[in-house]
Amino acid sequence: MDTQAIQRKLEAAFGGVVGPVASGRVESWIEVDPDRIDEVAAMLAGDADTRFECLSNLSGVDYPAHGHIQVVYNLISYTHGHELTLKVNADRDSPEVKTLSGVWAAANWLEREVFDLLGVNFVGHPDLRRILLPDDWVGNPLRKDYVEAPDYHGISTIRESMLRIDLPVKD
C-alpha cells in the first residue's frame, strides 16, 4: 500500500486526528495528534493490510522556531515491504506524547532516549528514565537552547584552551 492509501484508511478510522499526506522533497509523511498516536499505531501494527511489525526509527527533533518538538516515527512492514513515516508535534514547553511501548517493544528504549535528550514526556511509558546520560543530569542536551552546566559533580565542563603559551606581557 502506498502512503495515500494508508492515509485514507487511517482517516476513515480516526477522522481529524490524522492529517493529510505531506510531502517534503524526498519523503512523505502523515501527521498525527500526540494524544491519539498510540491508537493509530496499534491499528497500523495490527491491521492485515498495513501490518507494520517493526518500528524502525523514532527520533525527536527540536523546532524552537515553530514552538514544538517533533517526534518522527519510521515504520516498516516486513510482510508487505512498505514503509511509513509518522510525525507528531508536541508543544515545546511541556511536550507530552502517548507512548507506543505497548505496540512495539522497541519503542521502550527509543522513547527513553528522546525523553533523555529532548525532554519529551511519554505518557503511559512503563519505565521513563534517563538512558544515555547519568540519572542526575540536568537539562536536555539536544534542545537548541541547551546550555551546559559549568560543572558536573565538581568536574569542570569548560575546556581550557589546549594551547597554553605564556607570553611575556608587553607594555
Next chain:
Amino acid sequence: MQAFIDGLIGDASGLQREIYYLVGMLGFGALVVFGFILPLAGVFSWLERRVWARMQSRIGPNRVGPFGALQWLADGLKNLLKEDVIPQAADPWLFRIAPYVVVTGFVAAWVAIPFAGPLIIADLNIGILYITAVTSLVVIGILMAGWSSNNKWSMLGGIRSATQIVSYEIPAGLALFPAVLLSGTLSMQGIIAAQGWQPWMWHMFHSPFALLAFLLFFTGLLAEGNRTPFDLPEAESELVAGFATEYSGMRSLLFFLAEWGNLYVIGALVTTLYMGGWQVPPFTENAVLLTLAQFATFVLKTFFWVFVAFWIRATLPRVRVDQLMSLCWKYMVPMALAAVLATATLMVVFPEGSAPLRYATFAIVVLAVLQFFRRVVFHLRRARGMGWTIAG
C-alpha cells in the same frame, strides 16, 4: 627418609633428638617446597604460555632469558614486590590464611609421589588414599578465599569451585579403584610394582574398563584442579578471577602456583596409577643410573600429561555449572561404578589377568593414536597451502 635423618642426627637423645629431628624434617620440607615444587610450578607457567601461544599462532614469552625461560622468575619477583592490598571490609585473618591453606593442601600431596624406585619422601601404605584426602584441603582454602574477600563475585567463584571439587572427588575416587584392585595395595610404590615396564603391561591397558577408568580418572582430576574445560570458577570473561579476584601480589600468585603445581600432581597420579610409573627395562646393574633413568621416565610421562592438560585448555571452551554437575553425577559416577564392578568381575573370572583382552585394548589405543597422527598430518598439509601477506 627417616633412616637418612636418623643417620644425620647421630647419638642425641630425648628432647634434643626430637628437636633435631623436627628441624631436619622442616628443613628438608622447605628445601623440597622452595627448591623443587615452587620452581616447577613456575616453569609450568612459562611452559603453558609458550605451548598455548604456539597453538594460537603466537610466540609467547620470549624476552626474559633464552626463549623467555626466566619469565616465571620475573613474574615471581614482580609479585613479591607488589603492594599488599587487602580490601577494607574483608575478613583479615581468613583472607591472609586462605592461600596458605590451598598451598598446604597441594604441597602435602607430594609426600607420597614416587619419583623413582628409592626416590619417594614417604612410601605410605595408604599412599593414594592419603593423596586424595589431602588434596581436598584446597576446598577449604578456596571457600575461605571466596568468602573473606567480601565480594559477591568472589563468593560465587568460591562456591562454584567448592561444588565442583567436592562433586568430582566421587568419580575420581571411584575411578582409581580399578588400579588399586589390580595392584592389591594402596601404596604408590606397590601400585607401580604391580605394573610392568612394557606399555602393554600398564594398568590402563588391562581391559577396556580399565581404559575407561583411566579416562574418567584424568577427567575427574582435571575438574578437581580447576582446569579447562572445568575452569568456570576462574572464568576470565565472567568473574575476572573468581575466588582470587581480590588477591594481589604474592597471595594471588600462590593460588596460581597451586594450580600449576597441581597439574604435576595430576600427571604424577595418572602416571603412577595407570601408566606404569617409573618402570624402566632393567638395562643396567648400576643403581644410580637406574634411578636416574627411572626418574627421567617418570618426569617424561608426567610432563606428557601436563602437556595434554595445556592442550585441552587451548582447545576446549568452558562447561557451564549446571552442565558440569550433570556431567559428574549423571554420567561419570555411573560409568566409574560400572568400571569398578567390571574390573572386579574380570579379576574374579581371570585371576591372572586376560592376555587377549589386554593386547586387544592396547591395539585399540595404538590404532587410535595412529589415526590421530594421520589427521594431524592432514591438517598440517592443508595448512601449508594457507599463508598470505600483503606483500605477496
Next chain:
Amino acid sequence: MSVEIEFEQGGLATEEMTLNMGPQHPSTHGVLRFIVKADGEVMRKATPDVGYLHRSIEKIAEKVGWHGFMPYTDRVDYVAAMACNQGWAMCAETLGGIEVPRRGEYCRIIAAELSRICSHLLAIGATGMDIGAVTPFTHALREREMINDLIEELCGARLTYNYMRIGGVAWDLPPGFRKKVARYLDHLEPCIHEINDLLSYGKIYTERLGGVAVVSPAMAMSYGLVGPNLRASGLKHDLRKDRPYSVYGDFEFDVPVGHGEMGGVGDCWDRYMMRIWEIFESVKILRQAVDKIPEGPVIAKVARTFKPPAGDVHVRVEAARGDMSWYCVSDGSEYPYRVHVRTGSFAAMSIIEELSKGLMIADLVAVIATFDIVAPEVDR
C-alpha cells in the same frame, strides 16, 4: 537451556542478591554494565545500564557540518565503520540530490563488505573467547589483521577509516588491489572452515549456546532486532536483497537464515552461525565486485560548502550488526539540523532484559556475545 525453578512456599528461604557486572570487565564488547538480580546462579533479571560511551555524536553533527561529520560516523560503530560512512553519505546525497558514479559505488561496496568480514571475524572470535575457547579468537584476529592491511593500503587507516565522502569515496583503488583482494579471499575461506571445525560443532560449545535465549520471530520484530539477529530467528530479511541500495542489485548472493539445528530457531548458536555464513556470502559479493568494477571517476562533484535544500530523509543501510536507520533533517544551511542513528546493537541491548529471566549468569555472557553488541553503537 534456561532453568525452571519452582520455589515451594515454606521451602528454603534464599535471598536474591544484586550483582554488578560493572563497566569494567574482561569481555570484549566495550563499556557495558548490567545490574543482575540473581538467586544463586540463576538470574531473575539483568538490567542493562548504558551510556558509558555516550559521546553526543548527534549533537556534534550540528556543529561540524556535512563534510566534517564523516569521521565521526566511523566512531558510531568502529568495528565495522564503512557501513556507517555509507549511511551518512547516502543521507547527504539523497538530500542534496547527488548521484554517485558507478565506480565509486563499487568501491564503497568493496570497502563495506571487507569491513563486514572484519566485524564478523571479531564477533566469532569474541564469542568463542567468552565461552572459554581462546584459540579461535587469535586465529580470527590473524585473518582480520590481513583485512586491516588491505584497508590500510586502500585508505590509510586500520580502524576508523573516513574513506567515503559525500558523492563517492576519497581515493580510488590502489594498483594491484583487486588481485590482492581476490587472493586474500582464496586464503580466507579455508581459514573460516578451520575455525568452524575447531569451534562451532564441538559438543561443549553447542551445549553452551544451543537452545539458550531463543528469540521468536514475533519478539524479534517487536523489539526491532535487525540484521543477523533477526535472520537467526528465521526471518529472511536483508536490506541488500529487499531494498537494494547502492549497486547491491548487481550481485548474486544468498541470505542465510537460522534453522534451529542445535535447539530452537533463534537461539544463541543460530545467531553465532549466522555470522560465519554471512562471511561466506560477503566473500561471494566481494569476488563479483572485484571482477565487475567499471572504470570511471570515484566521486561526484560536490561543493565545498555543501548546502542541501531543506528537508528530511530516512536512510537505511545494512551494516554488520543489522540495518542502521539514519534520520537526517536539513534546514538548508551548511550544518545538519538533526541527525539520528538507530543501530542494531541498541535494539539488541533492549531485548536482553527480557531474555535474561531464568538464564544463568554464565549464559548472560553468551547472550551478549552472540547478539554482537558493541558499546559505541548503543551509546553513540
